[in-house]
Amino acid sequence: MRGKIITISSGKGGVGKTTTTANLGLGLAALGYRVICIDADIGLRNLDVILGLENRIVYDIVNVIEGRTTLRRALVRDKRFPEHLRLLPAAQTRNKEAISEEDMERVAYEAAEMADFVLIDSPAGIEHGFRYAVRPADRVLIVTNPEVSAVRDADRVIGLLEAYGRAEPSLIVNRIKPELVRRNEMLDPASIVDLLAIDLIGIVPEDRSVLSASNRGQPVVLDKRSSAGQAYRNISRRLVGEKVPFMDLRGPSFLQRLFGGA
Amino acid sequence: MKGTAEGLRLRPGQRPWDEVLQALEEHLEASRGFFRGGKVVVELEGRGVEPEALEALRALLEAHGLTLWAVLGGDEATARTVRAHGIRAQVPAEEEETGGAALFLRRTLRSGQRLQFPGDVTLVGDVNPGAELVAGGNVLVWGRVRGLVHAGAFGDRGAMIWALDLNPAQLRIADLIGRPPEQRRGRVRPERAYAEGDRIIVEAWRVRK
Ligand SMILES: Nc1ncnc2c1ncn2[C@@H]1O[C@H](COP(=O)(O)OP(=O)(O)OP(=O)(O)O)[C@@H](O)[C@H]1O
Numbered sequence: 001m002r003g004k005i006i007t008i009s010s011g012k013g014g015v016g017k018t019t020t021t022a023n024l025g026l027g028l029a030a031l032g033y034r035v036i037c038i039d040a041d042i043g044l045r046n047l048d049v050i051l052g053l054e055n056r057i058v059y060d061i062v063n064v065i066e067g068r069t070t071l072r073r074a075l076v077r078d079k080r081f082p083e084h085l086r087l088l089p090a091a092q093t094r095n096k097e098a099i100s101e102e103d104m105e106r107v108a109y110e111a112a113e114m115a116d117f118v119l120i121d122s123p124a125g126i127e128h129g130f131r132y133a134v135r136p137a138d139r140v141l142i143v144t145n146p147e148v149s150a151v152r153d154a155d156r157v158i159g160l161l162e163a164y165g166r167a168e169p170s171l172i173v174n175r176i177k178p179e180l181v182r183r184n185e186m187l188d189p190a191s192i193v194d195l196l197a198i199d200l201i202g203i204v205p206e207d208r209s210v211l212s213a214s215n216r217g218q219p220v221v222l223d224k225r226s227s228a229g230q231a232y233r234n235i236s237r238r239l240v241g242e243k244v245p246f247m248d249l250r251g252p253s254f255l256q257r258l259f260g261g262a
Numbered sequence: 263m264k265g266t267a268e269g270l271r272l273r274p275g276q277r278p279w280d281e282v283l284q285a286l287e288e289h290l291e292a293s294r295g296f297f298r299g300g301k302v303v304v305e306l307e308g309r310g311v312e313p314e315a316l317e318a319l320r321a322l323l324e325a326h327g328l329t330l331w332a333v334l335g336g337d338e339a340t341a342r343t344v345r346a347h348g349i350r351a352q353v354p355a356e357e358e359e360t361g362g363a364a365l366f367l368r369r370t371l372r373s374g375q376r377l378q379f380p381g382d383v384t385l386v387g388d389v390n391p392g393a394e395l396v397a398g399g400n401v402l403v404w405g406r407v408r409g410l411v412h413a414g415a416f417g418d419r420g421a422m423i424w425a426l427d428l429n430p431a432q433l434r435i436a437d438l439i440g441r442p443p444e445q446r447r448g449r450v451r452p453e454r455a456y457a458e459g460d461r462i463i464v465e466a467w468r469v470r471k
């Protein structure tokens with residue numbers, strides 16, 4: 001059976017698409033699913049770095065599209081879950097025009113024959129790169145931050161997906177600071193969901209370990225003590241259909257409970 | 263020049279035609295294609311119109327996607343000229359009073375989406391920040407308004423806006439622009455907006471018994 005293709009998109013840049021793709025890829029692999037991550041951000045390759053796989057790259061997606069190698073040979077195996085997680089890297093020295101929407105569709109469909117999940121890390125923006133990234137998607141996850149501009153861009157992307165006649169996307173609110181939300185200094189997830197009116201699949205707290213984890217190539221989802229890691233583990237389980245309650249970000253004991261292993 | 267539900271009504275008064283055409287052109291340029299598909303009725307109110315002016319008017323309107331639908335109110339000779347150009351010089355009463363076209367929509371307008379319609383619009387859904395709803399007639403939003411709503415966009419200051427929750431970035435009625443106060447307090451309640459003098463008034467929308 002063909003695997004499910006999930007594209008991670010946002011509109012606004014820098015909100016955490018690549019972080020999300022890496023963590024959900026590892027999260028699903030850890031649950032025993034076969035996953036292929038596709039870095040669709042041609043020219044700004046970085047999913048490989050966050051996954052800690054940069055030094056294993058031989059071929060990239062453009063090589064596959066140009067027929068210089070096969071998809072199977074271009075895939076880079078993860079060192080932690082070699083049987084479950086593989087990465088199709090972006091080309092670093094090319095630009096987005098090197099691939100068409102049809103190219104991406106072909107590669108993603110082929111990858112879906114070899115995996116349970118194909119995760120596509122979309123480039124920022126709403127132009128060509130965004131369009132080819134969402135083209136083959138069975139499902140789109142929209143990442144946003146609790147900032148007015150990021151939410152507005154998410155809304156724009158949701159509108160575009162509607163116009164393309166796609167299934168309704170799901171929302172991930174990333175970088176929530178419970179302390180600020182409680183003091184009414186930050187948009188709270190509930191009002192973001194209220195405005196965007198789509199299904200919420202995850203709330204990821206701001207967590208300093210995200211950055212250092214990315215720099216080390218060991219995404220936080222692998223870190224049992226990280227609150228963001230817990231959020232990504234929860235989202236991974238929701239993606240495979242489990243009902244996982246949302247972490248309570250309002251209670252004063254939120255962080256304590258998380259560190260207590262909630 | 264006055265907006266109707268289906269387009270524009272032009273009353274040139276006694277101004278020379280080249281002046282009328284120039285003013286019209288500026289107006290159409292500024293409207294960025296909004297009038298596209300609309301009908302134009304010219305009311306001569308007794309004055310004449312030369313074939314050259316008529317053709318220039320028609321060409322200008324067509325260049326902006328409008329139809330010169332009728333030229334009314336001239337004397338018999340003018341009416342003949344008008345008809346000779348294939349344009350109505352008289353309109354049966356029932357055709358004039360067709361009323362405005364209306365649009366009913368159930369959806370949310372999201373950021374970057376723009377809905378424009380020459381007549382009245384009823385929207386069941388929200389107008390999100392960054393979205394635009396532009397209507398030649400009145401606008402009723404059964405939902406929240408956070409983006410831009412423009413009623414009476416052809417220039418009809420009598421147009422109104424109603425919404426269950428009116429907290430837009432900007433409201434426009436005809437040529438008037440209104441911004442809501444920076445900080446809004448109190449419970450959300452239905453409101454309506456209309457033009458009074460040169461201002462847009464927003465007030466509670468109550469059902470009177
Ligand atoms: N939950 C979080 N807590 C703390 N930092 C985070 C979190 N999520 C993301 N970041 C940081 O935000 C920055 C941007 O993240 P990332 O590269 O994943 O965004 P992106 O949406 O892929 O960006 P681009 O649009 O450039 O591709 C990174 O430095 C990352 O470490």
Ligand SMILES: [Mg+2]
Pocket residue numbers: 017018019041046121
């Ligand atoms: Mg990225």
